[in-house]
Amino acid sequence: MEEIIRSEGLTYRYETETPKRPALDGVDLRVREGEFVAVLGHNGSGKSTLAKHINALLVPSEGKMFTNGLDTSEEDNVIEIRRSAGMVFQNPDNQIVATVVEEDVAFGPENLGVRQEDIIEKVYLALNMVNMGDFGKRSPHMLSGGQKQRVAIAGVLAMDPKIIIFDESTSMLDPVGRKEVMATINYLNKVEKKTIVLITHFMEETVDADRVVVMIKGRIEDEGTPGEIFRKRDLLMRAGLIPPFASDVAYRLKDEGFDIGQALTVDELVEGICRSLQKD
Amino acid sequence: MPITTEGLRFEYAPGTPFSHVALEDISVTIDDGSFTSLIGHTGSGKSTFIQLIAGLIKPTAGKIYLDGEDINQKGYDKKKLRRKIGVLFQYPEYQLFEETVEKDIAFGPTKAGFTEDEVAVKVRKAMELVGLDYETFREKSPFELSGGEKRKVAIAGVLATDPQILILDEPIAGLDPIGRQDFMEMVRDLNRGGKTVIMISHNMDDLAEYSTRVIALYQGKVYLDGTPNEVFSRYGHLKRAGLDLPETGKVIQKLRDRGIDIDREIITKDALIRELKKLLGGKDD
Numbered sequence: 151m152e153e154i155i156r157s158e159g160l161t162y163r164y165e166t167e168t169p170k171r172p173a174l175d176g177v178d179l180r181v182r183e184g185e186f187v188a189v190l191g192h193n194g195s196g197k198s199t200l201a202k203h204i205n206a207l208l209v210p211s212e213g214k215m216f217t218n219g220l221d222t223s224e225e226d227n228v229i230e231i232r233r234s235a236g237m238v239f240q241n242p243d244n245q246i247v248a249t250v251v252e253e254d255v256a257f258g259p260e261n262l263g264v265r266q267e268d269i270i271e272k273v274y275l276a277l278n279m280v281n282m283g284d285f286g287k288r289s290p291h292m293l294s295g296g297q298k299q300r301v302a303i304a305g306v307l308a309m310d311p312k313i314i315i316f317d318e319s320t321s322m323l324d325p326v327g328r329k330e331v332m333a334t335i336n337y338l339n340k341v342e343k344k345t346i347v348l349i350t351h352f353m354e355e356t357v358d359a360d361r362v363v364v365m366i367k368g369r370i371e372d373e374g375t376p377g378e379i380f381r382k383r384d385l386l387m388r389a390g391l392i393p394p395f396a397s398d399v400a401y402r403l404k405d406e407g408f409d410i411g412q413a414l415t416v417d418e419l420v421e422g423i424c425r426s427l428q429k430d
Numbered sequence: 431m432p433i434t435t436e437g438l439r440f441e442y443a444p445g446t447p448f449s450h451v452a453l454e455d456i457s458v459t460i461d462d463g464s465f466t467s468l469i470g471h472t473g474s475g476k477s478t479f480i481q482l483i484a485g486l487i488k489p490t491a492g493k494i495y496l497d498g499e500d501i502n503q504k505g506y507d508k509k510k511l512r513r514k515i516g517v518l519f520q521y522p523e524y525q526l527f528e529e530t531v532e533k534d535i536a537f538g539p540t541k542a543g544f545t546e547d548e549v550a551v552k553v554r555k556a557m558e559l560v561g562l563d564y565e566t567f568r569e570k571s572p573f574e575l576s577g578g579e580k581r582k583v584a585i586a587g588v589l590a591t592d593p594q595i596l597i598l599d600e601p602i603a604g605l606d607p608i609g610r611q612d613f614m615e616m617v618r619d620l621n622r623g624g625k626t627v628i629m630i631s632h633n634m635d636d637l638a639e640y641s642t643r644v645i646a647l648y649q650g651k652v653y654l655d656g657t658p659n660e661v662f663s664r665y666g667h668l669k670r671a672g673l674d675l676p677e678t679g680k681v682i683q684k685l686r687d688r689g690i691d692i693d694r695e696i697i698t699k700d701a702l703i704r705e706l707k708k709l710l711g712g713k714d715d
Binding site for chain 2: 192194205294321322324325346351352353369390392393396398399402403408410416417419420423424426427
């Protein structure tokens with residue numbers, strides 16, 4: 151099976167609101183197994199609502215969502231769906247339930263009925279993947295924001311999901327914590343071959359994604375590689391997004407008649423400048 | 431109304447095995463109308479420093495003067511301090527509690543003893559300062575607003591008592607990029623309008639862009655102190671203190687590593703682009 155996530159005409163209306171338009175309006179999302187897809191959008195664009203459909207926290211008002219081949223509106227599928235698609239949220243403090251790191255990570259597999267002797271192995275496998283293997287006996291509240299968020303990721307990994315959804319998982323962290331979590335996400339995709347759906351409003355977090363999906367007002371407005379999307383200034387403006395530093399500098403230089411090529415990162419920008427200087 | 435500290439020291443749990451010196455020998459003057467940024471790694475003492483100057487905790491040793499008066503001397507009127515200094519803590523939207531935006535902002539000035547009419551004027555003015563339209567927002571519940579709007583309500587609550595000095599602890603954390611930009615521009619306007627701003631942030635680019643002075647704390651001491659250009663051009667020092675460079679600094683450092691002669695005191699994006707244009711434009715001669 152190639153497409154591990156597939157939505158068809160997915161539309162969702164929140165019951166409590168009386169909006170003129172639905173939160174999601176006819177979304178066709180397709181994610182291949184092993185792909186790293188970033189969903190970019192401003193507040194209120196529907197990106198988090200879309201994320202919550204992937205693991206059946208929400209089910210479509212109209213249209214369909216299939217996760218790992220299973221229809222999320224079938225009640226009988228929910229447990230299997232949650233097992234295959236784990237979710238990491240914004241605030242690490244709201245996701246940690248136990249007083250010792252290893253117990254926190256064990257919470258998921260215990261509830262899935264994994265045998266006790268296998269649990270500890272799963273827990274440390276997961277903690278090692280997020281580089282927190284030495285912290286198993288620690289108390290979560292003594293950890294930094296980035297470390298706590300990595301424990302939350304380990305808690306998801308301990309259930310062996312194929313898909314991991316990150317719903318603005320870095321937005322409450324300091325720069326160091328943000329770097330740690332982004333490095334973990336890349337590792338899980340490139341090495342552990344997990345399918346990643348990253349929900350964010352920070353463009354700089356999407357540079358390593360295979361594909362970027364841009365949402366505006368509940369619809370997918372455009373999609374493409376980070377390079378293709380970052381080039382579209384009008385689109386970014388309409389979506390309420392601010393391009394990363396390096397890409398903005400390169401773009402503004404081009405505007406002034408100095409084309410140093412596209413740059414997504416500081417290294418690419420420096421490379422482009424040096425190349426241009428050497429040309430003559 | 432400058433703030434001056436002399437030999438400020440703060441120790442947590444002194445005389446116990448858990449004692450820890452958070453700040454040591456801090457002597458600084460923060461001038462009226464300045465925009466001072468405090469930077470430092472987690473645990474460097476930044477938050478302790480602002481709690482001290484806001485009079486929320488007392489120093490183990492040393493003095494703090496506001497307008498020439500020692501704020502910890504016997505008989506000093508703490509109410510005066512509260513009126514002069516407004517503090518916005520991290521994630522201030524968690525402290526909103528009233529049914530409507532108007533009531534929430536009115537809480538401070540009401541407690542400070544202003545009449546109903548005076549409070550109404552102050553609330554309206556505070557909302558204007560933060561860019562929240564009075565008629566649109568006054569009757570709304572603070573809880574149905576966006577993250578950026580909630581934060582504006584929180585800062586309006588601080589501004590409603592008309593403090594001369596604004597202390598902001600990580601005010602943009604958790605906001606989306608456009609919310610951050612809006613918020614920083616609002617703070618800049620308040621500063622230009624005459625308020626003294628003291629701000630803690632991890633976002634070096636914003637600090638480079640907006641502040642007039644930067645103080646870096648490291649292991650409880652003043653480590654660097656100067657204009658943004660002076661502080662942010664000292665790459666080696668910043669790295670040693672576990673601090674990030676602004677993006678501009680990262681670009682310049684990498685260009686210099688490649689043998690390209692470019693001034694380290696360039697710290698804003700606009701200045702970098704101007705300089706790069708000169709560099710690229712001059713390659714033909």
